[in-house]
Amino acid sequence: MTSVLPRPVAATEPVARPRHYVMCRPEHFEVRYAINPWMRPGEPVDRERAVAQWEALRQTYVDLGHRVDLIDPVPGLPDMVYAANGATVVDGVVLCARFRHPERAPEAAAHRAFFAAAGYPVVEPRFVNEGEGDLLVVGDVVLAGYGFRTDPRAHAEVAAVFEREVVPLELVDPRYYHLDTAVAVLDDATIAWLPAAFSPAAQEELRARFPDAVVASPADAAVLGLNAVSDGRHVVLPAQATGLAAALRERGYEPVPVDLSELLKGGGGPKCCTLEVRS
Template identity: 60%
Template sequence: MSISDVATERAPVSQTAPVSDVAKTPRKASPRHYAMTPPTFFTVEYAINPWMDTSKPVDTHLAMNQWESLRQTYKELGHTVELVEPVEGLPDMVYAANGGLIVNGKAVVAKFAYPQRAGESAAYAAWMARHGYEPVETHYVNEGQGDLLVVGSIVLAGYGFRTDRRAHDEIAAAVGMPLVSLELIDPRFYHLDTALAVLDDTTVAYYPPAFSDESRSRLLELFPDAIEVAAADADVLGLNAVSDGLHVVHPAAATGFADQLADAGFEPIGVDLSELLKGGGSIKCCTLEVYS
């Protein structure tokens, strides 16, 4: 199935559905499998995205407590959480989502854009191998689930700041799924998972100004019932969220987004990861989903 086929199949017959119709959609949670890496060595010792400021002190103890709160939230929701051993000298390894993409029994390991994070690829590839996957490497840069989000039977793939668009074809071939490329244009939203959240197999939320005109049109075509999030929530990385189809774990500061989620029939759960936000990541960044 080609990307154009996907667009044709999902193209809306009418205009965007009103919120009242969206809210009537029954939401159902399903058990998920996550991998997470403790922020044992987390700090901000370099700046490779607009959120990072080496002059601001980082409280690693607080970061660990906030991360643990997120892990416990997942466990209380009935999800499986496996731990990846952190490596000293890799302070951004806590952002486990960037480690790769695991779907359809296939694993693609990240190839990072910046040398500061290059060592994470080996660590996540080793974890994948221990869990029975044969990690595939791409020739071009890809930053895992930071830019590769599974929605039902397709993969949304970001590019513009980190992942090289040329890697998209490699990834589609490796996992055997159609892929839709989306261009990011605002450097604050340097990964797709900072500007778009997958809520269930047919529903997403996103921040329109983070995308090019063409990509916004594609999103509207594919997801006519998408939730469009305001700047106030996007600016606290509110879209860096994780959903099980009913419960949406999101940054606690994104209160407007929480209201939108509730109106659409989801159950928002706010978690404070403000210390980890200093590195440019939040809920989803810390969560590598292992898709069956």
Template identity: 60%
Template sequence: MPRTRTYLMCPPRHFTVEYAINPWMDPSVAVDGGLALKQWEQLRDALTDLGHTVHTLDPEPGLPDMVFAANGAFSVDGVVYGARFRHPQRAPEAAFHRAFYAGGAWDFREPHHVNEGEGDFAYLPGAYGGLILAGYGFRTEPAAHAEAQDVLGRPVVSLHLVDASYYHLDTALAALDDANVVYYPEAFSPASQRVLRQLFPDAVLADRADAEAFGLNLVGDGRHVVLNTEATGMAGKLRAAGYEPVPVELGELKRGGGSVKCAVAELRA
């Protein structure tokens, strides 16, 4: 069943690909800024049409990746674990996310270790009493997993990402509802694959084509799953598992190495 959610998004008014900090970015290919904004608006409207609330973070000139709002923090039950970006190009974004939470009734905690928010953390409140899955290998430091566990008071399961194309957890795994996930096994180490099989025996499994289409970079509310239109195979798998896919075209944002989930942070009050 769907559950109403609250999200934070940041419009891509300054979105470009000026540098390459992941394998999907190519600064030699121009971004259509108008199209990127139109696609972002369609994503926002898809979420609000489903009954969800979307708050907006103002974009800042000179920070083209702020549209990927999921990376700015990770919240559970009103407590916010802030981000500390690995790459200097994105590091200033953290302060604007911190300011957003400072303006509300949030308990914001400053991080000491490198982590990229919901890019590498996923929360499943209905799994094992409330479980955090956390990725490492390319961006977030393993030490941040222990820090997040201390800050948020939830058990954290560390998962080792081994394919540079899937540099964030949210490119290789997503929560479909409060207790189940979809993931691309080959993005993880053999040991992490075993952990996922044990924790989620009923998970939806993706193949490489699904992952390359950013079909794992999705937002689910328990029934509806908002995902990239390119991920047709993933949409079919989700439909067969009982979910309702909601396709949204995000081809321009994919040029920056992100899709639906990258652009959406969940606010868990």
């Protein structure tokens, strides 16, 4: 029997590293209010299908060798499946979220209790921030979105808590109401993004910092293709974002398509469902 050895990874190729994620099963998922342009309360939601799609996403992470912990869903909080919005974790320190909309406000307490019970130091914010929805870690820098949800005054809090440079970026298209719908962090030095989602000043900032960024097409962004999760090599993204998947493949990344079409009805994709714990 002939054995086939894995192909060596070239020094210039993207390299995966194990990640630690927190997710929340969508047992109570529904669209009963509208706080972003994707949400249409009259549109039916197939919860059973949403759970199956979410489970496929969770299994994808496990199959890729990542750790996935689960936070218990709370009845009456249908958006809790979008776990990335509940906190930001850097160097083992948890900065809790403070939600702009009252419909989601109780989620913050659930995340605070979860991380406190797990022994993490937890910091309560003064100003509105919506976790990794608007705070994306790229290497030693935190990209910080504002314009629709997170209060710009929260950026100084983020810098003080994590002792990292924070780069404010203004979002201007309501369809991309969180930073993680317009930027995907691919590794510690590379992003994919949609320039039109940002103000001219923010576009200039991102082009200067990431001249080799992957630019997504409007069509791929419109299916939340940029709401993706990367381990440095494998990029888990919506299956409908075929053009972005091809562009990532050309750059040496391995796209891993998943179908989260039911959860898209609430305005979320893979990244919204995935909070990274950086210890």
